[in-house]
Amino acid sequence: MVHVLQIIIILFSIFALSRLILRRRDRAVPLGELIFWSIIWLGAIAIALFPELVASVANKTGFSSAIDLVIIVTVLVLFYLQFRLYVKVEQQQQDITRLVRQIALQRKKKK
Amino acid sequence: MDIAIVIAAYNEQGSVGKVVKNLHKHNYQHIIVVDDGSKDKTSEEATEAGAIVLRHIINRGQGAALQTGISYALKQGANIIITFDADGQHKAKDIPKFIKPIEKGEADVCLGSRFLKNTNNAPFMRRVILKGGALSLRIFYGLKLTDSHNGFRALSRKAANKIKIKSDGMEHASEIIEQIADNKLKYKEIPNTITYSDETLAKGQGNSNAINIMTKMILGKLKR
Structure with missing residues (x-):
């Protein structure tokens, strides 16, 4: 079914x-x-x-059900992606700052 | 340019002009105001008062603005760089105390402390948070300091070259201290007077920002 x-x-x-x-x-x-x-x-x-595939893996690894396994793995992956995103955003923030700083310094030079 | 004073200013119309004029009165000639994308007349007011004004086209935070000012001061050949607040919290008469240890070679960095002597009227909650900040700096970076987030500092040229502020926001204060530790710079705490008025309390960081800064410190440690 x-x-x-x-x-x-x-x-x-x-x-x-x-x-x-x-x-x-x-x-x-x-x-x-x-x-x-x-x-x-x-x-x-x-x-x-093939949910039975997950079920057999869950059985062998000691999870009480397939859903438990799927949810835990999913949460871990999401956390990892979240961290990657954080690093990327932080990097971009620093790039923007460097750009804004460069503009400020160059405009001062011209005057 | 021997001594440069760097002031980061964001929407400080009404106070930045007074601060600059007061510094001029104390015979400091090179005052660099970094207007951090203010929406008011901060730039105009600072220029009129006789400061060298650099302008961030968008707001990037105090750490970012200070680094811009420091970079400019270094390019202009400054030997000692003072960071100073734009809102009138700091006293120009304290500056010589910050300069002397650097001129004598006793320190690369002088950091202001409002707790070394009883030189402030900080409200109780503010006191608790700042003390907590100082304690966490000690745990994280191993420096013994009595005050964690005081904007009044003096940097030698050597120190200013080594310290690179990457944190845009208020966590730059802990970042500077981390870099003092990493670069093994000689530092000294100097008691300075800080005047808290309703205005400075409203404009400064809220107490709740402490949690934010703590989180960033922990993340910063994890990233490395």
Whole structure:
């Protein structure tokens, strides 16, 4: 029996993959990112199609249920992505500051 | 330019002019005001008062503005750089106390402290937070200081070249101290008078910003 949730996950993953490919065509996504996100979404589809796979992994690794395993792994990945984003934003903040500083110094020189 | 005074100013119309004029009165010639993208007439007022004004086209925070001023002062050949607040909290008559240890070679950096002597009227909560800040600096960077976030400092040319403020916001104060430790610069705390008025308390950092600064200190440690 196919669960509604499985269909939703698969449809959403396909949607996300299509966006990913479109952004790639605009050259907005570097190759590394393309591979990373493809793995995430293809993984989601695989889990939706073969939930018993996750269940057996969960059993062997001592998780009480497949859902537990999926949620914990997801949260970890999200935290990691969040951290990566934080570093990137911080880097950009510093770049903006350097730019603003350079403009301030150069305008002073001209006068 | 021997002694340069760097003032970071964000929306300080009404006080920055007075501060600059007062410094002139005490015979300090090179006053660099960095207008950090103010929406009021900070730039005009500082220029009129006789300061050298650099302007950030958008607001980047006090740390960013100080670094801009310090970079400019170094380019102009300053030997001693003083950082000073724009809101009238600091007293120009305290400056010689900050300069002397550097001229004598006793210190590379002089840091203002409002707690060395009883030279302030800081409200109780402010006192607790600043003391907590000083304690965490000791735990994090191993420097013994009595005051954590005092904007009054003097840097030798050597120190100013080594210290690079990367934190845009208020965490620059802890960052400077971290870099003093990393570069093994000689430092000295100098008692300075800080005048708290309703105006300076309203304009300065709120007490709640302390948590924000603490978080950034911990993240900064993790990143390295």
